[in-house]
Structure formats: C-alpha cells, structure tokens
Amino acid sequence: MSISIKDVLKKYTMVLALIVILIFFHIMTGGKMLLPQNINNLISQNAYVFVLAAGMLLCILTGGNIDLACGSVVCFVGGIGAVMMDKDISWVLAVLVMLIGGILVGAWQGFWIAYVKVPPFIATLAGMYAFRGLSNVVLQGYAVGIDDTVFLNVFGGGADCYIPDFFGGGSINMTCVLAGVLIVVIYAAMVFKKRMDAKKAGYSVGPLSADLVRTVVIAAAVIWFFFKLAQYKGIPTSLIWIGVVLLAYAYITSNTTMGRYLYAVGGNEKATNLSGIDSRKVYFFAYVNMGLMSGLGGILTVSRATQAQPTFGQGYEMDAIAACFIGGASAYGGEGNVFGIVIGALLMGVINMGMSIMGVEANYQKVVKGIVVLLAIVFDVLSNKKKK
Amino acid sequence: MAKELLKMDHITKTFPGVKALDNVNLSVEEGEIHALVGENGAGKSTLMNVLSGIYPYGTYEGDIIYNGEVCKFQKIKDSEEKGIVIIHQELALVPQMSIGENMFLGNERGKKNAINWNETYGEADKYLKMVGLSESSRVLIKDIGTGKQQLVEIAKALAKHAKLLILDEPTSSLNETDSRALLDLMLEFKKQGMTMIIISHKLNEVVYVADKITVIRDGSTVETLDCHTMEINEDRIIRGMVGRELTNRFPKREAVEKGDINMEVKDWTVYHPLYTERKVVDGVNLNVRKGEVVGIYGLMGAGRTELAMSIFGKSYGSGITGTLKINGKEMDLKNPRAAIDAKLAYVTEDRKGNGLVLTNTIKVNTSLANMEGVSEKGIIDSDKEYQVAVEYKNKLETKTPTVEQNVGNLSGGNQQKVLLAKWMFTDPDILILDEPTRGIDVGAKYEIYCIINDLVKAGKSVIMISSELPEVLGMSDRIYIMNEGKFVGELDASEASQELIMSSILQSGRGE
Numbered sequence: 030m031s032i033s034i035k036d037v038l039k040k041y042t043m044v045l046a047l048i049v050i051l052i053f054f055h056i057m058t059g060g061k062m063l064l065p066q067n068i069n070n071l072i073s074q075n076a077y078v079f080v081l082a083a084g085m086l087l088c089i090l091t092g093g094n095i096d097l098a099c100g101s102v103v104c105f106v107g108g109i110g111a112v113m114m115d116k117d118i119s120w121v122l123a124v125l126v127m128l129i130g131g132i133l134v135g136a137w138q139g140f141w142i143a144y145v146k147v148p149p150f151i152a153t154l155a156g157m158y159a160f161r162g163l164s165n166v167v168l169q170g171y172a173v174g175i176d177d178t179v180f181l182n183v184f185g186g187g188a189d190c191y192i193p194d195f196f197g198g199g200s201i202n203m204t205c206v207l208a209g210v211l212i213v214v215i216y217a218a219m220v221f222k223k224r225m226d227a228k229k230a231g232y233s234v235g236p237l238s239a240d241l242v243r244t245v246v247i248a249a250a251v252i253w254f255f256f257k258l259a260q261y262k263g264i265p266t267s268l269i270w271i272g273v274v275l276l277a278y279a280y281i282t283s284n285t286t287m288g289r290y291l292y293a294v295g296g297n298e299k300a301t302n303l304s305g306i307d308s309r310k311v312y313f314f315a316y317v318n319m320g321l322m323s324g325l326g327g328i329l330t331v332s333r334a335t336q337a338q339p340t341f342g343q344g345y346e347m348d349a350i351a352a353c354f355i356g357g358a359s360a361y362g363g364e365g366n367v368f369g370i371v372i373g374a375l376l377m378g379v380i381n382m383g384m385s386i387m388g389v390e391a392n393y394q395k396v397v398k399g400i401v402v403l404l405a406i407v408f409d410v411l412s413n414k415k416k417k
Numbered sequence: 418m419a420k421e422l423l424k425m426d427h428i429t430k431t432f433p434g435v436k437a438l439d440n441v442n443l444s445v446e447e448g449e450i451h452a453l454v455g456e457n458g459a460g461k462s463t464l465m466n467v468l469s470g471i472y473p474y475g476t477y478e479g480d481i482i483y484n485g486e487v488c489k490f491q492k493i494k495d496s497e498e499k500g501i502v503i504i505h506q507e508l509a510l511v512p513q514m515s516i517g518e519n520m521f522l523g524n525e526r527g528k529k530n531a532i533n534w535n536e537t538y539g540e541a542d543k544y545l546k547m548v549g550l551s552e553s554s555r556v557l558i559k560d561i562g563t564g565k566q567q568l569v570e571i572a573k574a575l576a577k578h579a580k581l582l583i584l585d586e587p588t589s590s591l592n593e594t595d596s597r598a599l600l601d602l603m604l605e606f607k608k609q610g611m612t613m614i615i616i617s618h619k620l621n622e623v624v625y626v627a628d629k630i631t632v633i634r635d636g637s638t639v640e641t642l643d644c645h646t647m648e649i650n651e652d653r654i655i656r657g658m659v660g661r662e663l664t665n666r667f668p669k670r671e672a673v674e675k676g677d678i679n680m681e682v683k684d685w686t687v688y689h690p691l692y693t694e695r696k697v698v699d700g701v702n703l704n705v706r707k708g709e710v711v712g713i714y715g716l717m718g719a720g721r722t723e724l725a726m727s728i729f730g731k732s733y734g735s736g737i738t739g740t741l742k743i744n745g746k747e748m749d750l751k752n753p754r755a756a757i758d759a760k761l762a763y764v765t766e767d768r769k770g771n772g773l774v775l776t777n778t779i780k781v782n783t784s785l786a787n788m789e790g791v792s793e794k795g796i797i798d799s800d801k802e803y804q805v806a807v808e809y810k811n812k813l814e815t816k817t818p819t820v821e822q823n824v825g826n827l828s829g830g831n832q833q834k835v836l837l838a839k840w841m842f843t844d845p846d847i848l849i850l851d852e853p854t855r856g857i858d859v860g861a862k863y864e865i866y867c868i869i870n871d872l873v874k875a876g877k878s879v880i881m882i883s884s885e886l887p888e889v890l891g892m893s894d895r896i897y898i899m900n901e902g903k904f905v906g907e908l909d910a911s912e913a914s915q916e917l918i919m920s921s922i923l924q925s926g927r928g929e
Contacts, residue, residue, distance in 0.1 A: 285792075301785070302753060305730075305757040306754075
C-alpha cells in the first residue's frame with residue numbers, strides 16, 4: 030500500500046483549509062489571531078458547537094437527518110437550570126434535571142421521528158417553535174442570573190473557568206503544558222501499540238513512515254495548542270467537557286455496534302432492517318442522544334454567560350449542522366466522523382473570530398459564513414463526482 | 418449487402434488507471450438487430466455511452482461513423498438529433514407523472530414555454546399504439562407494470578424519431594411473457610426498417626432476435642458472429658464470452674443424504690401491505706429437508722419474493738396467516754431478528770436496494786447481520802471482524818484486493834458473494850436465496866452454484882427462487898411452481914422439464 034500525496038491532500042483538505050485560513054487571519058490581523066488569549070476564547074466561545082455537533086453527527090449519519098430544535102432546547106433546558114439554581118436548589122440536582130430534561134425532549138422528538146415516521150425536518154421544526162416558547166414561559170421573559178460558583182467553575186463559566194495550576198504560577202501554566210505532553214505520549218503509545226498488535230496478529234499494516242508523520246504532525250499541533258493555552262491562563266474548563274464528549278463520540282461511532290448501525294441505517298435502511306436490526310431504535314437512539322447533548326449544551330451555555338435568557342441558543346442548531354457538513358458528513362447519511370466535525374467547528378470558529386478581530390461588520394460576517402458553508406459542500410460534491 | 422449504418426472504428430476509452438475499451442470495432446448494418454454480448458464489466462455499456470455522447474467526443478480515441486459521416490457528439494442531445502436513442506437498463510421514468518408527460522419530458526409538445534396537452538396526449542397515444550400498449554397516455558407510470566413501463570420507454574424513443582435504437586438489458590426486469598412480447602416487437606420494428614442494438618445477458622433471447630452478434634471481452638472485440646451464415650447456439654456465444662469452453666453450466670453435486678424436514682410452511686397466506694384486501698400469497702404449503710435444494714419457479718409478480726420475505730420475520734405484507742414449523746416446532750417470527758435467531762437467512766434479490774450498504778466496506782457488510790459474532794457488550798472487536806471478513810472472502814473467492822474496499826466498487830458477482838458471506842456468517846440452517854444469480858455473468862454464476870452445493874453438503878437447506886428455468890432445473894432437487902400467489906405444481910428434479918413447468922403455469926392460468 031503506497032500513499033500518494035494526492036490522496037493525503039484529498040483526505041485532509043479541510044485540515045489544510047483550516048491552516049490556510051488561520052494563516053490568512055494571522056497576517057490580516059497583524060498576528061493578533063494567534064495570541065494565546067484568542068486561542069483560548071476560540072475554545073470556550075465555541076464549546077456549544079462541538080457538543081451539539083457531536084449529537085447532530087449521529088442524526089446526520091442516519092440519513093442526513095437534522096435537528097432544528099436543539100438551539101431552542103439549549104435555551105429551554107438552560108432556563109430550567111437557571112431558575113432552579115435561582116431558587117437555591119442544589120446545582121447537582123439542577124444539572125441532573127437539565128441532562129434528563131434534554132433526554133426527555135430527545136425521546137419526545139425521537140418518538141415521532143422513529144415510530145410515527147414524521148420527517149425529522151418537520152418534527153424538529155415543531156420542536157424549535159415549541160421549546161422556544163417554553164423557554165420564555167420558564168424564564169417568564171426575563172434574564173435569570175446564576176451565582177452558584179461551584180456550578181460556574183465546573184462548567185466553565187465566569188471569570189475563573191480554568192483548571193488551576195498545581196505547580197505554582199509562573200507566566201507559563203505548567204499543568205497545561207504537562208497535560209499536552211501527556212496527551213501526546215498517550216496518543217503515540219496508542220498508535221504504536223495498535224501497530225504492534227496488528228503485526229502480531231498478522232494483518233497488513235500501512236507504511237511506518239505514514240504513521241510516524243501523522244503522529245509527529247498531531248503531536249506538534251497538540252503541543253503548540255497547549256503551549257498557547259499555557260501562556261494565557263491554562264486549560265479552560267469547557268475544554269475538558271469538549272474533550273470528554275468528543276472522545277466518547279469518536280468511540281461510539283467507530284467501536285460500538287450502535288455506532289455501526291447508525292452508519293448502516295444511513296447507508297441503506299432496508300438492508301439494515303432485513304439484517305435483523307430495528308432501524309426505529311437506531312433513529313430513536315440518535316435523537317435521544319441529540320437531546321442529551323442539547324442538555325449539556327444548555328449547561329455550558331448558561332454557565333458561560335452566568336445567566337439564562339429567553340433568546341439564548343438561537344441559531345445554534347445551524348452552527349452545529351454547518352460544522353458537520355463542513356467536516357465532511359454526507360447530507361445523504363452514512364458518512365462522516367468525529368474528527369471531521371472538530372475541524373468543521375474549528376473552521377467556523379476561526380472565521381468568526383478572525384473577522385471579529387478584523388472588525389468586519391456582523392452582517393458581512395454572516396455573508397462570509399454562508400459562503401464558506403456553500404464552498405465546503407460544493408467542494409465535497411465536486412470531489413465525489415471526480416471519484417466516480 | 419445492406420448499407421452500413423454505424424461504424425465504431427478502433428474505439429479506445431481510458432479511465433484513470435483502467436483501459437475500459439481497447440480498440441473496439443463495431444459495425445452495424447441498416448435494418449438489422451445487432452446483439453452486443455459480454456460478461457459484466459466487459460465494456461458493453463461504456464461502448465454505448467461513447468456512442469450516445471455521454472462520454473463526449475475527445476474523451477475517447479477512434480471514430481464514430483454514422484450514416485457515412487464522422488460524428489462528434491458532445492452530449493446526448495447531439496446523438497438523439499441524429500436518431501440514435503438509447504434505452505437504459507434502469508428505467509428513466511418519473512413514477513408520479515403520466516405516460517404522456519414522461520414520453521415528452523425534456524421534449525415537450527407545444528409552444529416555447531406553454532405545453533399543449535392535447536398535442537402531448539394525442540401524440541403519445543399514437544406512439545403507444547405502435548408499441549402495442551392499449552393504456553391511455555394519461556395513466557400514471559406508477560400504476561402500470563414494469564413490462565409496460567419498458568414499452569413506454571420504447572415509445573418514448575420512437576417519439577424522438579429513433580433510427581438506431583439501443584436497448585440495454587431491456588428484459589432484465591421482465592417476466593418470460595413480457596420479454597417474449599418485447600422481442601417480438603423488436604422483430605416487428607425490424608420489418609419496418611429500424612436498426613437496433615441489444616445488449617443482453619440472456620443468450621436465448623439474443624439467439625432469438627439477433628442477426629449479428631458481437632462479443633466483447635475485457636474491453637476488446639473478440640468476434641462478430643453472423644447468425645445467418647453460421648449455426649449459432651448459446652454454447653458457441655459463451656465460448657467467445659469467457660474465452661474457454663464451459664462444458665458444464667451447473668456444477669455436479671455429490672449425492673447428499675437428505676435429512677429430516679427442516680422447515681415446513683402450511684396454508685401460508687399473505688395480503689398486500691397497502692391494499693390489504695389483495696391476496697399476494699394464497700395458501701402455500703412448502704417444506705424443505707436438510708441437505709436439499711428446493712427451487713421455487715415462477716414468473717415475475719407470482720409472489721415468490723413476497724412469500725420469502727413474509728416467512729423471514731414478516732418483513733413483507735399484512736394479515737399473514739398460516740403455520741411455520743422449524744425442526745418440527747411451531748414458530749411465530751415477528752421480525753427479521755427473530756427469523757435470524759431461528760437460523761433462517763434471506764438473501765434478497767435486490768442486492769443494491771435491500772441487501773448491501775454500498776457506501777460501506779466488505780468488512781462492515783459481512784458482519785452486519787451478526788454483530789454479536791464480532792462484538793461483546795456492544796463493543797466491536799475490530800480484529801475479529803477483519804478476520805471474519807477475510808475468511809469469507811477467501812472461502813467464497815471474492816475478487817478484491819482488500820476487505821476494506823467499498824462494496825459499491827465491486828462487480829455484481831462479487832457483491833453477490835459479499836451478500837452470501839453476510840448471511841453465511843449468521844450460521845443459518847435454512848437459506849432462502851432470491852434470484853441468487855440475477856445480473857451476474859456466466860463465470861460468476863458457476864461459482865455461486867458451487868457455493869450452493871457446498872452449503873447443502875454441509876447439511877443446510879436451500880430454497881432457491883429463480884425465474885431462469887435452466888437454473889431451476891439444473892440446481893434443484895425439487896421444484897415448486899408458483900403462479901399468481903399459489904403453488905400450482907411440485908415436481909421432482911428427475912421428472913421436471915421446461916415443458917412440464919410452463920404447462921402447469923399455463924393450465925393454472927386457464928383454470929381461473
């Protein structure tokens with residue numbers, strides 16, 4: 030098996046696009062783009078995108094199905110939590126209620142979609158209106174502040190939303206640097222263990238150079254990223270949540286039978302049913318799961334803002350959908366992965382931030398975002414066409 | 418000698434990495450029916466795509482000389498203007514539109530932007546009459562059968578003033594009667610001076626209609642046979658297609674000891690899932706023993722697939738009644754999962770539609786129906802999964818460099834093997850094979866037959882549904898004959914013959 034440069038370029042087009050865009054903004058903003066503080070904000074501002082996109086990915090895998098309601102659900106669930114904490118109910122209970130609330134909303138929508146066969150677009154459009162309305166009811170039209178500091182610290186809100194430096198503060202946060210190094214070591218160990226195992230079992234393995242190059246590139250990116258974070262205040266708490274969610278979903282999509290069913294239903298529902306798999310359960314799972322992620326998204330959102338407002342979460346669903354499609358998920362289902370949505374979410378985040386720093390007017394920012402989404406899909410369609 | 422209407426001269430077409438056509442020559446005389454035969458992937462369709470302008474001039478080498486002039490088609494419209502019309506294997510009709518709308522789609526009658534409906538339907542009716550259809554052109558496509566849809570396609574071609582009609586596997590989805598009618602229609606058109614090229618796998622049909630036969634193998638022309646000067650039979654054509662003598666189209670099966678009755682179905686009646694008052698399967702009784710191949714022969718629409726799918730976990734139909742016994746025990750299989758657990762497997766006739774996930778790899782498809790076999794508590798053991806896929810790939814001799822290949826990239830024969838692998842991995846006792854060799858070439862068919870023989874040798878029961886008589890006769894130990902939802906005959910292989918089978922179908926039709 031040889032790997033040509035062309036194949037690599039094709040596989041990692043969006044990664045390259047991300048790098049090019051980063052460099053572009055780096056130059057256009059006179060170096061401000063890559064300042065430690067901005068890298069840090071890139072993560073904490075977009076935490077909800079990563080989380081919602083992970084949930085959205087599963088829905089999209091089942092056949093390009095989307096959830097338009099998740100923005101409203103974020104607001105609804107976040108509102109419930111804020112009101113509870115405002116009434117001095119324990120934050121633990123509030124978090125549980127928010128997560129379970131998300132799951133229930135997901136089950137509600139999943140029921141209509143999976144068992145009554147309401148098209149997901151319609152079912153979730155209905156949810157989008159209904160839960161927006163309910164958010165207003167819950168918050169009674171007002172903003173509700175959150176002052177539970179434990180809650181805020183755990184979910185990355187307020188001013189001190191960072192993992193404390195256990196090694197005493199210098200200008201460099203050592204905990205953060207060490208975390209980066211640890212991740213790299215674990216990653217490299219996993220890559221090579223997998224390689225050794227495969228060799229031992231007698232499977233063919235790719236060229237060593239390819240694994241090496243990939244590991245080195247990823248290691249460099251991770252170290253650079255954590256070094257940047259260390260230069261500011263260290264690891265934002267929300268990054269932990271993002272990391273947990275992304276790892277969990279990468280595992281679910283690639284290593285579990287349920288993950289496999291999601292791809293299979295999106296690829297060919299009839300064949301999947303005839304293989305003894307109940308596709309209704311698969312749809313239901315995807316939407317329940319989307320609900321859970323909306324719940325977590327709600328927690329992160331109200332925590333970051335240290336309050337809940339009836340307008341929160343507007344357009345979040347679109348950001349999540351865009352991240353999935355930019356990240357290479359197929360609009361027909363059956364294709365897409367977690368690595369892709371990370372790139373997709375980062376790409377959108379970088380463009381947002383870069384333009385804000387450059388002082389591009391908000392309305393034009395939207396125009397640019399729209400064009401980027403379109404270009405990403407056009408590119409995908411064209412390159413698929415050539416494959417045939 | 419008649420005038421040469423079309424000459425494709427030294428056509429070479431390369432795709433990145435593959436030479437699909439290598440110096441192909443084809444010469445078609447005016448007023449003849451010219452058959453193009455070859456195994457799957459031999460390049461027949463590519464050649465026709467070159468001819469019709471789907472691959473525009475410049476993307477291939479060589480010349481197309483039509484009516485004495487060199488043609489440089491840029492798009493399909495160009496070739497259609499010259500009267501070259503191709504009818505593809507997959508029908509290109511919009512089900513929700515009427516026959517007339519379909520016939521003039523993209524070619525509407527009337528003024529620039531306003532459609533003249535009277536003219537549309539008037540003309541459509543005229544062309545429908547030419548192909549022998551009595552339906553009104555206002556009937557919706559979805560309301561007529563596949564056989565008639567195929568005729569509509571031909572009428573549509575006629576409406577484009579076709580002089581050279583190309584039919585790509587026109588009978589692949591038709592039953593015997595409709596096929597025969599279509600072939601006779603072709604002969605009728607020939608009398609009126611139409612020139613036709615037919616691509617077909619069904620060699621008996623080719624022998625029936627063709628004046629000349631061009632054989633293509635691996636992208637090159639092997640030979641052109643003239644049916645009027647030579648004695649042509651199917652074996653002669655097959656020899657050209659596969660490059661060797663195929664002495665036996667069906668592998669010999671070692672005598673297998675027939676065991677006990679493995680599955681028994683009694684009084685099985687199934688109604689249509691939407692039109693719930695319509696009986697699709699009517700009081701069928703069936704049994705199969707261990708180590709036995711039971712053939713179910715019937716024409717398209719006889720209810721064979723419906724019968725199989727309703728047995729397989731009620732995946733088709735409504736109001737199913739009757740008893741199903743497996744190993745003597747009465748079972749109620751509510752869904753495919755229950756059927757799989759009862760050691761039943763249904764290998765669908767529609768590989769692409771409800772058999773395989775084309776966007777996934779061979780590995781993923783192989784394990785899909787038995788994920789428990791490669792996972793523990795919902796976590797997939799990817800090493801084991803890979804091993805299983807490789808094991809079946811080797812066992813069934815699937816031709817692919819790796820099991821990480823997407824199934825969509827495989828040929829029909831190899832896809833069929835992956836589908837068989839998937840079901841063999843569920844370790845079934847009873848396999849229902851629905852048209853196991855549809856659309857695959859002679860060589861691959863032989864291999865599938867060998868696999869069936871191996872299965873029964875291992876004590877499995879096989880129910881083989883087929884609409885190819887030679888296949889049913891060549892492979893079955895016992896044959897059920899199905900017509901209009903009923904079993905109308907049961908024959909032992911030793912006493913069965915084509916005539917007997919056809920006559921029992923005809924008699925049952927008359928009895929109604």
